[in-house]
Amino acid sequence: MRKEKEKVKKPRRFKKRFIFLNLMLVVFILASLAYVDYVGDRYEMHTHIYPTADTTVNDVIMACSKDDIVILNDFHVDKDGQLILDLESDESGDVDADFTVKTNGEDITFKSQFTVNVMGTIIEHRDGSINFNGYLFLTYAFLGVMAITLIVMIGSFVECIRKNNYSYKMVAYGGVSLYIFVLLAVVIYKMLNNVLNSFTDLVYLITQTGSWLCILMFIPMLILAIAVTISNIVLIKREGFRPVNMIGIIISIVWLVVLLFTLNIGPFGTLFYGSTTLSAIRYILSFVIAYFECMFVSIVVCASMAANHTPPFDRDYIVILGCAIRKDGGLTPLLKGRVDSALSFAKRQQKTTGKQATFVPAGGQGSDEIMSEAEAMANYLKEQGVEPERILKEDQSTNTKENLKFAREVIEKTTDDFENKKIAFSTTNYHVFRGYVLSLKNGFKAEGISAKTKWYFFPNAFLREFLGLLNEEKVRHVGIILFIVLIAIGILFVR
Secondary structure (H helix, E strand, O other): OOOOOOOOOOOHHHHHHHHHHHHHHHHHHHHHHHHHHHHOOEEEEEOOOOOOOOOOEEEEEEEEOOOOOEEEEEEEEOOOOOEEEEEEEOOOEEEEEEEEEEEOOOOEEEEEEEEEOOOOOEEEEEOOEEEOOOHHHHHHHHHHHHHHHHHHHHHHHHHHHHOOOOOHHHHHHHHHHHHHHHHHHHHHHHHHOOOOOOHHHHHHHHHHHHHHHHHHOHHHHHHHHHHHHHHHHHHHHHHOOOHHHHHHHHHHHHHHHHHHHHOOOOOHHHHOOOOHHHHHHHHHHHHHHHHHHHHHHHHHHHHHHHHHOOOOOOOOEEEEEOOOEOOOOOEOHHHHHHHHHHHHHHHHHHHHHOOOOEEEEEOOOOOOOOOOHHHHHHHHHHHOOOOHHHEOOEOOOOOHHHHHHHHHHHHHOOOOOHHHOOEEEEEEHHHHHHHHHHHHHOOOOOEEEEEOOOHHHHHHHHHHHHHHHHHHOHHHHHHHHHHHHHHHHHHHHHO
16 A cells, blocks of 8 residues: 655754744834834824024914814924924824914924824825834834744755755745845845835835835846746747747846836826826736746746755656657657756766665556657666666656656655655756656655756746746735735825
8 A cells, every 4th residue: 555645744944934923013002012112102293394593483373173182282492403393292183283483583383194093193295105103113123024934034044055955945035035124125225225204104115125126127037038038939939839949038138018008108108197097007017027026036046055955865767757658658858858967977976985776667548659658768867777676657647847846756655754855856957947847746855867958948947937936826925915915005195
């Protein structure tokens, strides 16, 4: 009776990190609410009036549309020479206020609006900005949460590298780290340059992070789009027209048009000028595009590291992932490269440690093939001097996921100690990352052996891996996108 799959458990260190992150998030939220509640009933209103040496402020008069909501207690000039009004809340509600500053010269008048919430916090609405006492604490709390999140994400990413845990979680750690790093850099830079003067300024910077990322990554992504397009053209020229060979061209064109629209470049800069709805769409798109670009950069980095990693020379089994064979049963260059890489690794392992590995060629028979891919690979292995007893064929699978699933079943029939066996898989370099992911999905950990391929496969292959990421984790990505959209809409309302 075949053993049930054992689940690949998430390391406790990862769990502890994210428990800590969630706890810190709760602490920061509660601390921010408590602090704003504590100081919010008083408000130092910055008037942006700077009395000169010859100007004396004699009095400030506040006339409100409703009484007993906001009270003017006092006024003073701060160290920067700005007139500051000291306000206090009395009851909750909304109020319009007219201020008259009496001086020894001409009187100065201005208007403002205030909301006092149920906690007694005074919130000022003036010139399109929102402000209240404690916004700086919120800013620092936000920076603290983002900094801790960045540390946790980078730590988790490094841990994945150290343990060769190439997975979609690793991609997420890398992508989120890049996004948060840019966000922190923008906010800290603006704070150091005294641009962050209100809660609205903080919100504005958050909304601009998506646009900043799109701008920073425009040139690399444009180069990549050109490379993918050239790759597709070469693929079509050498392998014939197939819809899959057009994916890169289509996505590159869509990405460029959407990005030009989002950044107000070209005809979009004036065509929709002044539209609030389109402005909102742009903000949302900037978040979404930036998110996907960060994920794409991360998967390129992760897939490159996976392809360049060499497993330890302690492998018991080497699964060779199948692909199409020739009409006569011979191996295509792509498949031959995978088998040759497996053979080369096995020879180096035997020479280095004396340990022999068993080969598991995996791949069923297609409708247009005279034999299974596993049989074709097994024949080639024998021609290269591999003993038949060192070959275990898996000839039922139809795709990569089944390659690894059924290969596991074949291996389990030969051993009672599967969970302690060291397994590698051999595939084309751009496909190694997917092999790591699918082995984990099939309940075991395996390390990849990379086979080289022609240059024009790479850009298109990375794009296909990215699309595979979206498909494999589609529910999670849809949830994140919906979250981004809701945050963006909420920010637009605040602004």
